[in-house]
Amino acid sequence: MRVDPQLLKGTTPLLVLTVIGDGELYGYEIAQRIRERSGGAFAPSEGSLYPALHRLEADGALVGTWRASERGPRRRYYGLTPKGHGLLAESRDQWTSFVRGVVKVAGRTGTSNG
């Protein structure tokens, strides 16, 4: 099932931090990894990926370094900083609480009419 892109808004930083948490990646790899790990259900707009990356880097959650790539020109790899690890944990907790709340309200439990 294809997920409404509107639902993805606000989740891009969490998704980015999560996949980078497994190891340093560059922009295109991040987009691919998110698509793969979601089983193809969704992928954040690539136009929102780089603003999120730069915002996280400016905030000190990520550190970017240029490295030579096997695929041609150099690529900018992003890794989590200690602040980024903390932000990831916090974001995960917030998301978990949010999802629980949504499931309680809109989840498939009991009857819906009367």
Place this chain on the structure above:
Amino acid sequence: MVDPTDPRELYLTRVAAGLQLPPSVAHEIVEELAGHLADATETLQAEGLDAAMAEREAMARLGNPDVLSESIRLAHQTRRRALVAAGFGVLAGLNGAFWGYLFAGGMLSLTALVGFGLLSVLISVLGLSVSGWQTWNPIIGVLMALFAAGLAGNRVIGVVATRSYRQPGDIVAPVALVGAAAIGWVTIFWIRIDQDPATVALLFLTPVAFAAGVLLPASRRVGARSGRIRLTARGILGLVALLTIAWLVLGIVTLRSNQGRHEPGKDWYAVYPQSSLPEVPYATDFGIWSIGMPTLSLTFDPPSQLSAWRDLRAEAWPAATSVDGWGGVDPIATGPILSAPLVEREAGVVEAGLSLPATKTRVSYVALVSGIGPDGIRYLLAGPDGPGLSPPWVGTAWEWFTTP
């Protein structure tokens, strides 16, 4: 040179133009996006699309280049960067004020010398009989400070815009308001100094000058020293010529004629007659020791003579103005500014101090001693001496402005 037939180059060029970030930062972002497009195109080709379609699809997935560049630019405008930029802005403002003050001082002094020098030559050539002209010294100080404030404002907006990755036009209003408010609070409500009309005007106009410097047209290119005032050789020469002419004109309109000059000492006895009684006390230690606090002492010889005089007073009267600065008592004065009784300090010696109040308008005064003689007439016993100047009025500009 951008290849107009290469869609990817056109796309990246459009992104680069919209970023409006420092060149080094923008270059890296474009390089990163170029790598992304290359990877995406390669992947799409591997999925079966032809090269042109794959490239179009890759760019479409990145989105509108204008929207993308704006989003990335906004991502770099962090609060931390703004705070750091504000700090550098303060330093830039102080730097601009310092050099602006020096430059204005040098320029104004030099052109005043030249202008008034030309005026002297003109007077000599024309054979005019004049005693002098107004030198406008307080105005020089005011203009120096206003130029310093304006230059400080101009420097601040440039540095803050560059370091915060913002366009000068986007931040000119808050920088002008906050800077003018901060400077205004300091200059109008906090600084306590010797105030006079010129100083108060300066203190009130300084925040206005700062805001004007901020509002001057600024470069729209972030990353350079945006909006920095740069004086060319032609500009400096033009400014020198303009100021020299201005001083010359000001000197001409304020020329003072030699006609109607006061005679020294003419008005001395406009207050009290000089005593012709025998054995009149003489003044010792008489004079104005400090501005606003003259101390006067009178010695009676022999000391017994003191009993013949009564109601001895030290008085401060408005001074007469004259071209040479020594005119005695103002002939139209009807009474002293202040008086104090002379008190006997030791046998035959009487003394008094005059503590003049500070007023908004500094008063030039002369001090004298008077007393009622054995014949019941008040005589001038010593003085007038001076002119002295009443104490400075110390306070904030706002206090001066609101004091009646």
